[in-house]
Amino acid sequence: xxxxxxFYFLAVVTTVGAIAxxxxxxxxxxxxxxxxxxxxxxxxxxxxxxxFVAIVQVIIxxxxxxxxxxxxxxxxxxxxxxxxxxRLPGQKLLGAIAGLAVFSVxxxxxxxxxxxxxxxxxxxxxxxSELGNTQIIGNLLLTDYVLxxxxxxVLLFVGIVGAVVLARRRSR
Amino acid sequence: MAPLEHYLILxxxxxxxxxxxxxxxRNAIVVILCIELMMNGANLAFVxxxxxxxxxAGQMIVFFVMAVAAxxxxxxxxxxxxxxxNRESTDLDEINLLKL
Numbered sequence: 068x069x070x071x072x073x074f075y076f077l078a079v080v081t082t083v084g085a086i087a088x089x090x091x092x093x094x095x096x097x098x099x100x101x102x103x104x105x106x107x108x109x110x111x112x113x114x115x116x117x118x119f120v121a122i123v124q125v126i127i128x129x130x131x132x133x134x135x136x137x138x139x140x141x142x143x144x145x146x147x148x149x150x151x152x153x154r155l156p157g158q159k160l161l162g163a164i165a166g167l168a169v170f171s172v173x174x175x176x177x178x179x180x181x182x183x184x185x186x187x188x189x190x191x192x193x194x195x196s197e198l199g200n201t202q203i204i205g206n207l208l209l210t211d212y213v214l215x216x217x218x219x220x221v222l223l224f225v226g227i228v229g230a231v232v233l234a235r236r237r238s239r
Numbered sequence: 240m241a242p243l244e245h246y247l248i249l250x251x252x253x254x255x256x257x258x259x260x261x262x263x264x265r266n267a268i269v270v271i272l273c274i275e276l277m278m279n280g281a282n283l284a285f286v287x288x289x290x291x292x293x294x295x296a297g298q299m300i301v302f303f304v305m306a307v308a309a310x311x312x313x314x315x316x317x318x319x320x321x322x323x324x325n326r327e328s329t330d331l332d333e334i335n336l337l338k339l
Contacts, residue, residue, distance in 0.1 A: 074241035089260040094268045115290045139316045143323045166259035173251035188294025219306040226310030233317035
């Protein structure tokens with residue numbers, strides 16, 4: 068019961084944060100609202116017994132990536148989005164329709180029971196709590212998932228080089 | 240523990256709000272924020288399914304998605320800074336040089 072209440076509290080926090088991201092006119096407030104959403108999601112991961120993912124969510128997502136966003140918002144000093152007409156007439160309505168369409172499709176997929184009949188994995192909760200969540204992930208990263216892990220390193224390296232090359236001031 | 244369906248509905252809500260933001264907002268930074276929101280909706284579904292199917296694959300995928308999101312944010316924001324330097328604005332309606 069208590070963990071169920073915990074879920075609903077965090078679900079409300081996360082949803083309110085997500086709505087605020089879309090609704091706030093100022094990008095700065097959107098970034099701060101997204102941090103709230105990410106912290107709520109970290110709590111949800113904890114309630115799903117995914118401790119490592121929860122901590123990574125706080126350290127990498129809510130801190131590092133969001134700080135990057137805050138830096139850029141501060142750096143280019145954006146004010147509120149100007150109150151002029153959107154270029155496309157009825158864009159807000161179209162956005163709501165697109166959101167509802169995606170939501171109904173996702174709901175249809177998620178609530179069809181066929182997805183839950185798949186083969187069960189080899190990590191039931193008792194085994195995870197016995198071995199330790201982080202330890203299992205560390206082992207898997209260097210055994211079964213070693214190729215994606217290496218590819219991730221290459222991707223981040225390309226990302227760093229690309230960001231530096233793009234944002235560098237060209238001297239002529 | 241809350242049933243799996245509730246986690247999945249929350250994940251669908253986050254993803255759809257991200258879609259609405261991408262369509263409705265004009266500021267490039269907010270659009271990138273909404274893409275992050277969509278990725279997190281997907282992440283929540285992965286972790287929830289992994290938990291209820293006794294699998295670690297969901298959490299592993301989330302780890303990789305976070306790396307992709309970090310790279311995407313770095314490159315995306317570099318492009319936004321570049322556009323701002325050239326156009327003094329990050330309004331997506333004004334970036335239409337390639338439009339016919």
